[in-house]
Amino acid sequence: MTIDQGQSVTWNNSGGGNHNVHFEDGTLNGVPSTSNWTYTRTFSAPGQYKYYCDVHNTLGMSGTVVVNAGTQPTTQPGSTQPGSGTPTSPGYTIDTVAPRLTTKLQKVQRVLRRRAVVLSVVANEPASVSATGRVSLPGPKAVGLRPARKRAAAAARARLDLKLSKKALGRLRRALRNGARLPARITVTARDAAGNSRVRKLKLRLQA
DSSP states (O other), rough: EEETTTTTEEEEEOOOOOOEETTTTBBBBOBSSSSSSEEEEEESSSSEEEEEEEEEEEEEEEEEEEOOOOOOOOOOOTTOOOOOOOOTTOOOOOOOOOOOOOEOOEEEEHHHHHHHEEEEEESSSSSEEEEHHHHHHHHTTEEEEEEEEEEEETTTEEEEEEEOOOHHHHHHHHHTTGGGOOOEEEEEEEEEETTOOEEEEEEEEEOO
């Protein structure tokens, strides 16, 4: 589909299928779900945004949103409210600054009791915050954590829970016997309304 810069696209899941919307830039509406849901994304920057369903990507459930360049909002001198200028008007600004991102993560976590890896994030402006992660098992093996995503207000602390599936929990329970600790890596992303993003990569260890 093709839209203009600043317009929004809405996806609806009302048929009971197990779906989600996952963009290649890391933005997603959550883990696949069979419940009824609606997801809307506003595209503030021109470009091509490819997306897919995590469950059915191999079956061709994917697409691309093509965003054509348009007139950006403006800020007049002495005002914080959008004006009506053009790209050549005095005071015209385009937000190209990524959000500042602060993370708080307990470096050793008891994952079997929580059944999730937990962290909190703070962005200095309204942003979509998300996290993905993997846990390394003995040998060349790993299990993935379920992605977590929230919409965070400016300077407000948002908690992200990267949950474990029942199968992954069983594998971790076996690997954590006898006091073992497993390394895990978390990638946290904060993305503002203009599409600017900040990424943090974190490390921790998991124990029973």
